[in-house]
Amino acid sequence: MMIRTIDGQALGEEVQIARLESGAQIAVAAKPGFSTSAGYVGLRYGSTDTHFSLKNGTELHVPDGSAHFLEHKLFEGREEKVFDRFGKLGAQFNGGTGFRSTNYYFQSSSNFEACLEVLLDFVQRPLITEERVEKEKGIIEQEVRMYEDDPNYRGLFLLHRALFHQHPIRITPGGAVSEVRRTTAADLQACFDAFYVPSNLVLSLSGDFDPTEVLEKASALVGDSTPPGTKKIYPSEPRTIAHARLEDTFSVTRPHVWLGCRDEVGVGLGEPLLRRRIESSLVLDLALDWSTKRHEDLYEKGILDDTFSMYYSCDEDWSYAVLSGQTENPEQFLEGVRMALADFVQVGPQEEDVERVRRAAWGSVVSGIQTPSALASSVLSSLLLNQEPFGALAVLESIQLEDLHQRAKELLNPARFSEALILPS
Amino acid sequence: MPLLQSLPKAHSLAPGFHLLVHPDSRFKRGMVQFSFDCSLDGQSPARTLLSQVLPQGTQQYPSRRMLSRRTEELYGSGFHFGGSRAGDTHRMELQLDWLADRFLPEGQSISENVLQLGYDLLSDPFHDEGKPFSETVVAREQDQLLRQIRSMKDDRTAFADERFLFHLCQGEPMGNSPWGTEEAVKALTLSCLESARLHLLQKAPLTVVAVGPVDEAALIAFLSKHFVFPALRETEPVQVQKTPGALREVHEVHDVDQAKFHFGFRISTPTSPEEMEALGLANLVLGGGIQGRLFREIREKKSLAYGIGSQLQTRKGLLTVSAGIDGSSYSEVRDEVLTQICDIQEGGVQEEELEMAYAATENALQGLADSPGGLANYIAREHLLGFHRSPQERIDRLRDYGSEQLAEAACSWKPDLVYLLSAEGEKS
Numbered sequence: 114m115m116i117r118t119i120d121g122q123a124l125g126e127e128v129q130i131a132r133l134e135s136g137a138q139i140a141v142a143a144k145p146g147f148s149t150s151a152g153y154v155g156l157r158y159g160s161t162d163t164h165f166s167l168k169n170g171t172e173l174h175v176p177d178g179s180a181h182f183l184e185h186k187l188f189e190g191r192e193e194k195v196f197d198r199f200g201k202l203g204a205q206f207n208g209g210t211g212f213r214s215t216n217y218y219f220q221s222s223s224n225f226e227a228c229l230e231v232l233l234d235f236v237q238r239p240l241i242t243e244e245r246v247e248k249e250k251g252i253i254e255q256e257v258r259m260y261e262d263d264p265n266y267r268g269l270f271l272l273h274r275a276l277f278h279q280h281p282i283r284i285t286p287g288g289a290v291s292e293v294r295r296t297t298a299a300d301l302q303a304c305f306d307a308f309y310v311p312s313n314l315v316l317s318l319s320g321d322f323d324p325t326e327v328l329e330k331a332s333a334l335v336g337d338s339t340p341p342g343t344k345k346i347y348p349s350e351p352r353t354i355a356h357a358r359l360e361d362t363f364s365v366t367r368p369h370v371w372l373g374c375r376d377e378v379g380v381g382l383g384e385p386l387l388r389r390r391i392e393s394s395l396v397l398d399l400a401l402d403w404s405t406k407r408h409e410d411l412y413e414k415g416i417l418d419d420t421f422s423m424y425y426s427c428d429e430d431w432s433y434a435v436l437s438g439q440t441e442n443p444e445q446f447l448e449g450v451r452m453a454l455a456d457f458v459q460v461g462p463q464e465e466d467v468e469r470v471r472r473a474a475w476g477s478v479v480s481g482i483q484t485p486s487a488l489a490s491s492v493l494s495s496l497l498l499n500q501e502p503f504g505a506l507a508v509l510e511s512i513q514l515e516d517l518h519q520r521a522k523e524l525l526n527p528a529r530f531s532e533a534l535i536l537p538s
Numbered sequence: 539m540p541l542l543q544s545l546p547k548a549h550s551l552a553p554g555f556h557l558l559v560h561p562d563s564r565f566k567r568g569m570v571q572f573s574f575d576c577s578l579d580g581q582s583p584a585r586t587l588l589s590q591v592l593p594q595g596t597q598q599y600p601s602r603r604m605l606s607r608r609t610e611e612l613y614g615s616g617f618h619f620g621g622s623r624a625g626d627t628h629r630m631e632l633q634l635d636w637l638a639d640r641f642l643p644e645g646q647s648i649s650e651n652v653l654q655l656g657y658d659l660l661s662d663p664f665h666d667e668g669k670p671f672s673e674t675v676v677a678r679e680q681d682q683l684l685r686q687i688r689s690m691k692d693d694r695t696a697f698a699d700e701r702f703l704f705h706l707c708q709g710e711p712m713g714n715s716p717w718g719t720e721e722a723v724k725a726l727t728l729s730c731l732e733s734a735r736l737h738l739l740q741k742a743p744l745t746v747v748a749v750g751p752v753d754e755a756a757l758i759a760f761l762s763k764h765f766v767f768p769a770l771r772e773t774e775p776v777q778v779q780k781t782p783g784a785l786r787e788v789h790e791v792h793d794v795d796q797a798k799f800h801f802g803f804r805i806s807t808p809t810s811p812e813e814m815e816a817l818g819l820a821n822l823v824l825g826g827g828i829q830g831r832l833f834r835e836i837r838e839k840k841s842l843a844y845g846i847g848s849q850l851q852t853r854k855g856l857l858t859v860s861a862g863i864d865g866s867s868y869s870e871v872r873d874e875v876l877t878q879i880c881d882i883q884e885g886g887v888q889e890e891e892l893e894m895a896y897a898a899t900e901n902a903l904q905g906l907a908d909s910p911g912g913l914a915n916y917i918a919r920e921h922l923l924g925f926h927r928s929p930q931e932r933i934d935r936l937r938d939y940g941s942e943q944l945a946e947a948a949c950s951w952k953p954d955l956v957y958l959l960s961a962e963g964e965k966s
Contacts, residue, residue: 125566125640146564148542148907194838200829201890203897205905222904251841258796259844259862262694364793366689404606412602418682419590439689469610476614476637480566484908538793 114332121503124479128492128502129324135337136312140492140502141324144485150225150320151486152232153493155216158308160288161281161347162213165307168342173307175300178253178288181210183241183301185249187217191240198231206232212282213428214497220486225320226330233316233334239305243298250293257287264365268437268535272371275356275531276433279348307343311336317493319485347430352377354531362538369535370446371437374454374524379430382499386427388508391474392520393425397434398470399517400457400525405466407453416440416449428498434524443534454525461518471509478505542907542930546747546917547754551762554743554771558917559757562910565750568649569635570757571914572656574742577775578628578711582621583718584726584734585630589620590679591671591731595664596655608655613637615652619659623703625854626711626777630738632656638751649753650760657764660739670732683723691792698798698959699860705788706802706955710778712854740767743774745921747914774922779855780804782954789958789965797865797960799843801875803857805850806950811925814852815932816939816947821850822895823887823944824878825859829894831878832859840874842867853922857951865964872956882948886941896936903929 116131128142144150160180166172188195188208199206204221206228217236219228260266266285273283287293314335318327354375380389401408401423411417421438436454440446482488495502546558576585595601599608609615615636622629636652665671691697700715707713717723744765748757782804808814818826825832825848832846846861863871887895906913906929920926958965 123641149905196828196833196838197894200894201897203894203899203901205901220905222901248841252837252844255796255842255862255864256844258864262795264692365692367685369692402606404603404610406603409601409603413678415678415681418685439685439692469607473610473614476641479641480614480637483566483910486908 116328119502123506124482124503126482126488126503129328130496130502131328131332133311133332133335133337135335136340137314137316137335138496139328139331139335140315140317140496141328141331142319142488142492143322143324144319144488145321147321147485149220149222149485150322151218151220151318151489152229153216153218153317153489154232154236155214155315155493155497156308156313157214157497158304158313159211159213159215160284160286162308162345163281164346166344166346167307172346173303175304176288176296177284177292178286179296179300179304180215181287182246182249182253182293182296183304184208184210184215184217185253186241186245186301187235187239189240189245189249190235191238195231195235199228202227202231204228210286212286216493218486218490225322229318229331230334233331236309236314237336241298241302241305246296246298246301250296253287253293254290257285257290257293260285260287264363264369264535267361267363268369268371268533269435271359271361271535272373272435272531272533275359275533276354276373276375277431278351278355280350280431281347282431307341310338310341312340315493315496317489317496319489319492350430354529356531358532358534360534360536363535365535365537367439367441367537368443369437369439370443371435371533372447372450373531373533374434374436374526375529375531376427376432376524377529379428379432382429384500384504384508386429386498387500387504389432389520390425390427391505391508392512392516393427393432393434393524395467395470395474395512396462396517396521396524397423397425399462399466400521401436401450401453402470404469407456411449411453414449416445447532451527451530455527458521458525462514462521464514467514467517471512474509475506478509542904542933543928545926545928548921549758551758552766552771554773555765556744556921557746557748557758557761558921559748559752559754560913560917561752561754562749563751565910566638566641567635567910568638568748568750568752569633569910569914570653570656570746570748570752571918572632573745573747573918574630574738575624575745575774576628576630576737576742578623578626578714578716580722581734581737582628582714582716583722584730585628585738586621586717587676587680587683587723587726588731588734588738589630590683591676592619592659592663592735593617594675594679596658597662597664598658599655600664605655612648612651613642615648617652617656617659621716623712623716625851625856627775628716630742632660650756653757653760660735661764663735669728670735671728673728676728676731680723680726683717684720687717687720687723694792694794694959695798695862697792698800698957701790701959702800702802702858702957705786705957710780711775712778739765740769741772743771745918747918749910749914749917777807777854779807782952785953786955788955789960791962792959794959794961796862797868797958797964799861799863799868799871800957801859801872801953802955802957803879803951804954805855805857805952807855808852811927812939813947814923814925815936816943817850817852819892819895819899819939820882820887820944820947821848821857822898823891824848824882824948827898829891829898831882831891832875835878836861836871836874840870842871865958865960866966868958868960869966876953879948879951883945883951886945892941892944899936900933903933
């Protein structure tokens with residue numbers, strides 16, 4: 114077992130990271146004086162991983178939403194439901210399936226070791242049967258239908274279909290109801306065997322405990338099987354957008370509009386991805402946040418209102434910015450936002466503004482890991498993306514004015530803008 | 539003294555004006571929460587519009603842009619001003635938070651600047667000469683509020699919540715929405731807004747809760763200087779209690795994929811900490827989380843819902859159940875909710891359920907020590923209830939409540955209204 118220590122002195126935190134012989138990683142961060150402790154376990158396997166090959170060369174295609182379905186089934190446990198096991202311990206817990214990762218967590222004020230045992234037991238020892246899978250379909254169907262009632266959710270995936278030709282993030286993490294219905298126990302077992310292996314697991318723990326003792330305890334709970342040699346298979350994605358505009362209708366009172374600005378290609382994992390995410394988020398803040406004259410002008414003209422929002426999303430092989438809002442006049446909204454972005458690219462960021470948003474971002478990073486749960490979650494996210502925990506501060510401090518201008522020119526290129534409109538039916 | 543055993547330091551700065559402070563140097567951010575409690579009434583639309591107008595600027599920072607730049611300069615300090623429904627109360631809250639001094643460059647401190655910014659927001663709004671506000675800003679925000687009212691239907695869950703409360707509490711303040719009708723918003727004038735602002739600032743009952751790295755003495759001095767007025771502040775709005783008649787059922791049609799189910803029960807408002815604890819535990823057994831019977835029976839055994847749970851509004855005397863279901867399962871879900879409640883009332887709860895409710899409550903109470911927001915809400919609630927219990931005091935007495943006490947607490951639950959919002963033809 115190799116152990117290294119990451120000193121986040123500026124944040125008042127420290128984390129020890131061990132890599133076991135199986136390849137599993139365990140991060141432990143002590144939070145003296147805090148009452149709660151938290152455990153997160155995650156792996157790089159998400160909703161987009163529906164096509165993969167096994168060590169013997171066999172290729173498997175599983176239904177959309179399989180990773181999410183599997184997450185549900187893991188909570189069923191083997192002999193006893195996970196709900197009951199955590200319930201008896203008084204712990205809060207949940208899980209989540211993203212496009213490229215899945216994670217599970219607990220937060221508890223007592224029984225930390227028992228909670229850790231439950232967490233690492235149910236993610237490594239499920240019982241997946243046809244009967245259990247059939248029983249879950251009604252529950253997942255209701256979850257999928259709940260999301261389908263949300264115009265913002267529909268619009269986002271309409272935008273994904275406009276931005277990308279083949280990329281599996283065009284599909285919702287839960288999959289369509291028809292895909293849920295055709296999922297079998299064999300599909301889910303195949304996914305589990307291919308991905309839920311020690312070499313893929315990352316465990317992140319935080320609380321008022323002795324890190325050495327906890328590390329020892331946790332290491333003993335992670336299995337030691339060899340990597341199964343699974344290879345994920347993704348379709349080849351062109352560098353261009355799929356559609357300049359897609360429209361759909363839904364029962365809404367006024368149009369919901371999305372403008373997506375796609376990066377040509379991804380930059381992989383690690384520090385380049387962290388840098389790209391931070392630079393892009395700063396670019397959006399500097400271009401069109403509340404503190405800009407551009408936003409003020411559009412707001413005063415009634416082109417934007419309080420429904421306007423923007424963010425940047427990225428992973429190893431995709432990244433894009435989304436700017437969205439509701440409006441009576443979609444063309445005016447889109448033209449206003451496009452012109453504001455073009456103006457920003459032309460003028461470029463100003464030193465005074467960069468320092469101001471950098472300061473705000475710094476405050477956000479520092480206070481974003483206030484509790485054991487937030488700290489454990491943040492460390493897990495970093496490790497899953499092959500990034501150094503607490504690395505955001507160093508990146509934030511190193512960013513230069515010209516870096517941001519360059520990022521703006523790349524990201525805010527109208528040739529890779531897509532529009533998605535949900536119009537009243 | 540261990541964190542969970544300590545009570546917040548309480549200061550009565552004037553009649554109807556209380557400060558509760560829980561200093562805690564572990565947190566990286568300090569926070570102060572101002573709660574102004576008014577009745578949900580004809581003035582509510584003015585308060586709601588006010589919550590949109592005030593963040594548009596102060597005389598010193600005369601636009602939303604300038605205010606945003608200022609908070610960015612203050613290391614991303616937060617300020618949020620908004621309103622919510624708490625039973626029959628229209629609660630207006632100003633929440634401020636800032637980075638602790640130890641993370642700032644040596645010698646810097648920003649808490650006073652943030653407090654001043656929050657105070658200026660309430661006391662010195664950006665205005666045209668000789669007028670209380672800018673006419674342009676008010677007209678723009680009025681339009682915005684009207685658009686929000688018209689587009690409420692787009693958020694199907696929130697729309698169903700609103701329609702349910704409208705039917706359940708018709709004729710009671712809680713049946714009014716905080717934003718009112720389009721007509722009420724259109725009729726608002728600058729003087730309506732000014733009257734609402736002055737009422738909040740000078741007369742509404744005010745509770746301030748501060749948690750984290752805060753300077754208690756400086757906070758008391760600041761609040762005494764700015765929020766104490768010659769006129770007395772009013773008392774807390776009274777909550778209207780109602781005894782239901784026969785069970786009412788309301789079905790409304792909307793373009794939804796998933797039907798929204800709500801069930802409202804009237805309950806006796808607890809008058810003692812003992813009654814309150816027993817009620818809370820009984821609700822946990824029914825539907826207060828994944829250990830609840832509703833989750834187990836309706837989701838896990840019958841696969842009829844993804845999420846289902848029950849919530850208490852103790853001061854108002856309400857228990858509500860909500861779920862997203864297939865409309866065709868309506869009768870089955872309604873009957874199962876009634877069956878489970880009847881079962882608790884008549885048969886009490888099982889030992890295992892009780893243990894899980896104890897464990898969940900204990901964990902939640904212990905977890906408060908690590909959550910500034912949760913702690914602030916707990917402190918404010920205890921103050922409002924007049925119980926002033928420390929989390930540890932509650933943990934120590936939790937096991938005094940057994941199946942009998944929980945069944946007794948549940949006996950006051952009387953079904954009042956079942957509500958379903960579903961697509962045309964989708965109801966069993």
